[in-house]
Amino acid sequence: MALPAAAQSNQPEKSTAITTATQRLLSLDQSMIELASVSAAVVDSKTGAPIYTKHADLVMPIASITKLMTAMVTLDSGLSLSEKIRFTEAHKQANHNYYSRIRIGSELARKDVIRIALMSSENMAASALGHTYPGGIKAFVKAMNLKARQLGMTDTHFVDSSGLSEENVSTATDLAIMVRAAATYPKISEYSKTRGYTARFSSPRYTLRYGNTNALVHRKSWQIDITKTGYLDEAGRCLVMMTRIDGRETVMVMLNSYGKRTPIGDAGRIKRWLTTGKSGKISGSARHYQRQVLQQLMPEQLALH
Numbered sequence: 001m002a003l004p005a006a007a008q009s010n011q012p013e014k015s016t017a018i019t020t021a022t023q024r025l026l027s028l029d030q031s032m033i034e035l036a037s038v039s040a041a042v043v044d045s046k047t048g049a050p051i052y053t054k055h056a057d058l059v060m061p062i063a064s065i066t067k068l069m070t071a072m073v074t075l076d077s078g079l080s081l082s083e084k085i086r087f088t089e090a091h092k093q094a095n096h097n098y099y100s101r102i103r104i105g106s107e108l109a110r111k112d113v114i115r116i117a118l119m120s121s122e123n124m125a126a127s128a129l130g131h132t133y134p135g136g137i138k139a140f141v142k143a144m145n146l147k148a149r150q151l152g153m154t155d156t157h158f159v160d161s162s163g164l165s166e167e168n169v170s171t172a173t174d175l176a177i178m179v180r181a182a183a184t185y186p187k188i189s190e191y192s193k194t195r196g197y198t199a200r201f202s203s204p205r206y207t208l209r210y211g212n213t214n215a216l217v218h219r220k221s222w223q224i225d226i227t228k229t230g231y232l233d234e235a236g237r238c239l240v241m242m243t244r245i246d247g248r249e250t251v252m253v254m255l256n257s258y259g260k261r262t263p264i265g266d267a268g269r270i271k272r273w274l275t276t277g278k279s280g281k282i283s284g285s286a287r288h289y290q291r292q293v294l295q296q297l298m299p300e301q302l303a304l305h
Contacts (some may be wrong), residue, residue, distance in 0.1 A: 028052070033279040036286035037265045038236070038256035038293045039237050041172035042270055045180055045249035047243055052222040052270070054171040058297060059155050060255050063230030064121045065175060065238050066163030068182045068192075071114050073143045074129050075185055081111035084202065091127040094137065095164055100124035106201040115295055118197055120210035121229060123162045130161030133211060137161065148174070151181050166234035172253040179240050179251045183226050192227050214239065229263070233276065237292070239263035245274050258289040 033052060039060060042052040050056070068246030084107040092104065102108075102124050108116075110129070117125040130255045133140035137160070145159040153174035159167040172177075195217050197210050213229040215224045223244035230238035242249055252270055257263040269279035 002089065007077055024283040028273065028277060032277055033269065033273040034282050035254065035279070036237035036262045036267055036282040036290070037254040037266050038290050038297075039172045039253075040255065040266065040270075041176045041251070041253040042274075043180070043213065043251040043253075045183065046250050048177075048180065050173075050176075051250070051274070053172065055294070055298075056176075057155065057252075059169050059171055060297070061166040062163065062168055062170045062255065063228040063232040063235040063238055064123070064126075064163040065170070065178075065228050065240055065265045066158060066161070066168045067117050067121065067126050068178055068188065068226075068228050068240070069144050069147060070126050070129055070161045070256075071118055071188050071191070072182060072185060073140060073147055074110070074114060074133070076143075076147070077133060079110060079133075081109065081114075083110050084108065085110050085113050085128050085132050086203070087124060087128055088131075091124055091131055094127050094131065094160070095123050095162055095261055098123050098164060103201070103204070103206070105203060106206070107203045108199055108201050108305065111187070111191075112197075112199050114187070115194060115197060116186065116210050116303075118192040118228065119194040119212045122210070123164055123214050126162040127160075127264045147176050148178075163230060164232070165233060172255055175240055175255075176251045179242050179253065180224055180300060181248075183242050189225050192304055193224050214241070215261075216241070216243075216267060237263050239267065241267065243267075250274065255268060256293055258283075258286040 001048050039058050040054040040057060041056040043050050086107045087104060089104055113125045113128055116122040130137045130140040140161055141158055148156040156170040156174045159165050197211050199208050214227045217224050224241055226242040228240050239254045241252045252267055254266045256265045257266055273279035
């Protein structure tokens with residue numbers, strides 16, 4: 001679609017500004033950033049250029065970060081967002097009977113099921129989205145893996161729609177691609193950054209209040225467009241975001257962070273590094289944790305150091 005004449009006349013200056021800003025980010029001193037996450041990637045959202053990487057090609061479990069792909073595949077299907085999804089015992093069993101406040105037999109509109117899966121990481125909601133897909137969960141997982149290949153996520157593999165399986169694996173590099181793709185879906189942006197939401201179920205009628213699992217969406221100092229958290233024992237604490245820093249959309253991926261609030265701390269360290277050139281330090285215990293994890297994941301490489 002052609003741009004208005006006024007917009008066209010402004011394009012060269014805008015492109016030059018973007019190029020200059022990108023060059024400044026790419027020239028940041030990599031030795032001045034320290035993160036408590038085992039694996040991380042910081043990417044310029046517009047260009048896809050990596051600004052910072054740390055073991056970004058290490059294949060690791062991604063827990064509920066999976067749900068971003070679940071949302072994309074569901075929205076790609078064209079299924080009615082207003083259609084009611086009925087939660088069944090099969091959905092619960094597929095999640096290894098993982099605890100959920102949702103009552104078996106109750107119903108919720110598909111759009112709200114997507115919302116609570118993203119913002120509050122409701123596992124049964126994600127399971128229901130996969131099982132109510134045409135062809136069932138097997139077809140859904142196949143579509144997830146096909147979508148990953150189409151996006152160029154070469155080191156990613158999914159086996160379920162919730163992320164409760166440690167066999168859902170990816171890399172920080174691949175997840176940066178996934179976040180950028182998810183950002184093209186307005187509904188995913190809207191749902192994932194919802195601060196709080198009251199879901200109204202039917203059959204029987206009841207309500208449940210949900211909160212966002214990323215505390216940063218409540219802070220005025222952060223402008224977040226896409227967010228998803230994740231946690232499994234095998235995956236550690238994980239967080240992906242697309243956030244606006246100094247007017248520029250930036251993708252952050254942090255996998256297997258040390259401590260419950262460490263991903264948020266790492267997000268702050270990344271932001272500080274991007275704006276001041278220095279991230280600040282991490283604790284000795286976080287360094288020890290990383291070395292233990294890396295010793296398991298890449299012992300050969302560590303033996304060389």
